[in-house]
Amino acid sequence: MPQVEQSNETRRSAVDRTVVQVAEKVRVADGVVTLTLTAPDGGRLPDWTPGAHVDLTLGDGLSRQYSLCGDRWDAHSYRVGVLLEPASRGGSRYVHEQLEPGHVVGLGGPRNHFPLVPAESYLFVAGGIGITPLLPMIVQAQLLGADWRLLYGGRTRSSMAFLAELSAYGDRVAVRPQDESGLLDLAGFVGDPRPGTEVYSCGPAPLLTAMEAACAAWPARALHTERFAAAEQGPPVRTAAFDVQLHRTGRTVTVTPDVSVLEALGAAGVDVLSSCRQGTCGTCETTVLAGVPDHRDSLLSDDERAAGDCMYPCVSRSCSDRLVLDL
Template identity: 70%
Template sequence: MDRLEVREKVRAADGVVALTLARPDGGRLPDWAPGAHVDLTLAAGLTRQYSLCGDRWDAHSYRVAVLREPDGRGGSAHVHDELAVGDVVGFGGPRNHFPLVPSTRYLFVAGGIGITPLVPMVAQAELVEADWTLLYGGRSRDTMAFRDDLAGYGERVTVHPEDEAGLLPLAATVAGLDADTVVYCCGPGPLLAAIEDATAHRPRHLLRTERFVAAELGAPVRDEPFVLELARTGAVVTVGPELSVLDAARQAGATALSSCEQGTCGTCETPVLAGVPDHRDSILAGHERAAGDCLFPCVSRSCTDRLVLDL
């Protein structure tokens, strides 16, 4: 894993800090596109994923924003309380499971820290002269990061603090969309559920969402064991209900990278060569699930008796 140095740490909103990161030697960073995220490895082995929200044309620095999560697993607390300018962190990526697809019209909907992947999307939409609007909700104005950055776009951006205006008017907003408008939404689970309801009458490919927390799932399609075959080594292992596909693959000798192990980061994406995956991630869109040509083995399983992976 490569390393980045914290060059700047600033308050972006109540409970949100923005970090500017660069290589210690000032070298060029990998290119990225709107929707991409990086893995940051913090102290004590903590690895967390953060959306890139800076200038994609700046080849020498990345910007991420981190919300303090009081009930989190320690990553945000470390960033807020301990990480300092001059500290060095490991990083991997960038990776992008939330790409901005070409369109002439977009509606961007953000809830709280969900604004982070949408900031560079807005900049890209403006650059290509697309017709776009942003509906940005939060608990209060003081908790909403990057409001000053977005103010320059004028009436295209609607800031909608809940303590002043209530919940986002999703149904009314969606009702006024042109038929080919692509909707991008990022934020907490209830917001994503609400936008899915509001757009249920539209073609599914016109809605793109990203989750920071894994969606709650029901039971797997099957609870009986299935056979996992690793195509590269020929290893075969039986996966029982108590074992993840990722752990089974590792036990069979495969080298499989992973990070969140909750189906949200995309690090462990693996091609499927045969069988039908039981997708249990919070990443793939509906048409991507239907294709059945990849899965995230940290959480996904098999609908069929045999599953062959490119491992």
């Protein structure tokens, strides 16, 4: 999957754990609400950049990731959009049915694995709630005077959030509900490769797969995608157990085929901060000092996988008999 290359410093920035209060909850489309989050004392929240997301710790310890879609220049509030998933594992249902203004939730981040890189022009493609990380990117592109266009699809017009905000941009934005226009014409929108143009897309897995096909002739790093669900992975490279050596203590933990590296570490009393456990959020990123990781995440670029200097132990495993981790 083509993704933007990031520095280790960007990927490994510290994750702040704090609490925020729900200041406002607004229904913005069928099945979509926005939450405005503020510090309980009214203080400043950590800065963020377009494409960033936060972890929210909800009822019963649920932790879910949501893209920041508000005003990045407002230092005292965050905004996130939450879709009520039909097959919710509890997070979106809790937000829609139980979370109310005045309630306090845990906050992790922000972190950014989907940053907006400098370019002369941008093509943005959103599917449904995938519009959320693209909203601040559009604002940034507009501020910088870059040329840009957005193709925004959804099931129905009433299910598509933020249409009023986007209407201010006129014909730069093409709104295409499926019940009115059918499937998105991705090939027609993207067109032929153009120097200086970057393509950003976020939405359900079928959209991202179709975007990869539409951009097959583009340079490998021109397409940037963000997944809300983990990409399909093939079987692991090895099915036998392997050892993980903890560099800071010299201790060795054996990882058997039936558990993840993260689970094996936890069972051995080694605490590694984690959230999604699907290889999509980046919370558990760990430095690899020796050995060859079997990368099974949906975050690292091909170059980063080849470098082999970090891994996400919630899903990734080992190609070698031993991994040495900076733990």
